[in-house]
Amino acid sequence: MSNWNLLIINGSAHLVDLDSEIIEISGFGRFPGEAVRGQKLGSAFDLLGEKCLIARYALSDVQSNLKRGPQIVLPKDIAWMIYKSGLATGGTVVEAGCGSAALTLALAQAVAPNGKVITFENNPRHFKIAEKNLEMSPWKDLVEIRSSELEDKTKEIEADAIVLDLPNPNEIIEWSKRSLRVGGFMLSYVPTVNQVENLLVSLEGWKEIEIVEIIQRDWQSKSNALRPKTNMLGHTGFIISARWNG
Ligand SMILES: C[S@@+](CC[C@H](N)C(=O)[O-])C[C@H]1O[C@@H](n2cnc3c(N)ncnc32)[C@H](O)[C@@H]1O
Structure with a gap:
């Protein structure tokens, strides 16, 4: 407990x-x-x-206390992904890979108190980190974390949204079509343009395809020197969203 x-x-x-x-x-x-x-x-x-x-x-307290494994998705990108996913209370979302579970926690909060997150993590070391991080949250009972790879031959899971943060999301697109409820969104987070290109080629027949890069500019909060901070986070990743209408 x-x-x-x-x-x-x-x-x-x-x-x-x-x-x-x-x-x-x-x-x-x-x-x-x-x-x-x-x-x-x-x-x-x-x-x-x-x-x-x-x-x-708050979720931000958990996020800043996460045990770090692989690179996490940052709040600016999480916020857009949750919005575009269309997820709400009671929804079911499939995620891969779970990594450090930063995004998983936000997905769980979005579907709480009676929704479900089914998340896949194929690296045993990352799986352990994710499990530990999930323990810190009140939503851990909503999360089923599978220590396995999400791949095209994985048994279909009926989902309201599918969220992919892994190197080759294009390999999961046919599976996503079979698993998504009609009208549901697939979201993918990738750091490079090459990955965006590969993914786009596999999105034949998908609707409402959007590619977004979120830029965040932090300001220093000194009242006598109110201005943007000197250094800025240059790039995290591109978010590709697409809707499957059957
Ligand atoms: C960048 S990390 C995810 C970080 C996570 N979104 C977060 O915010 O903490 C990518 C993870 O995906 C896992 N992975 C890659 N391909 C996978 C697959 N096909 N199925 C399950 N996990 C996968 C990797 O082991 C890695 O832990």
């Missing part, structure tokens, strides 16, 4: 599992989980001489 919450110590938030026997927070200290377990959400209490509060956490 796990019981993840935010522990706010003097205004700084830390994601902790209240069911842990011992909780350790760097720069603060170690203390038994039972010292905070019974505390009410939002009510201040004293811990090791500091003012603390327990609060609910």
Whole structure:
């Protein structure tokens, strides 16, 4: 069992599992989980001489605490993918590969509380990382993670959306046609134009094909020097979405 919450110590938030026997927070200290377990959400209490509060956490807290394996999809791209997927409460989505499960968690939140994410990960090391990261979320019961490759001969799964973050999405397109509900979207995230080209060739008969690259410009928040930050993230990936209308 796990019981993840935010522990706010003097205004700084830390994601902790209240069911842990011992909780350790760097720069603060170690203390038994039972010292905070019974505390009410939002009510201040004293811990090791500091003012603390327990609060609910957000997806962004989980994302910034993920154990890193392969490169994760960033929030700017996740937001567009969730929007284009058309997913909503109760939906079923198939994903591959799961990687570090950053995108998986957002998909699970989109279909919660009664939807389903079926995600494939064929690298055993990444599978373990993903499992660990999913443990941190309240949506882990909505996620079925399969330690196998998603390939054309995989048995079809009836899905409202299919989300692919793997090197050769073009190899999964025929499978996607057989698995997607009519009117459902396939989303693919690829870093290079070469992959976009390969994918487009395989999208014969698909509708509403869109290729998007999301550019995010961060600003520094100094009130006396309000301006964009000097360095910018140049490129993450292209998002290709397409609709299967049968
Ligand atoms: C870039 S990572 C995915 C990152 C993930 N979207 C995230 O946000 O954390 C790609 C993953 O796909 C896995 N993979 C590649 N081809 C696959 C396939 N056909 N079936 C299942 N997993 C696959 C790789 O092992 C790798 O872990």
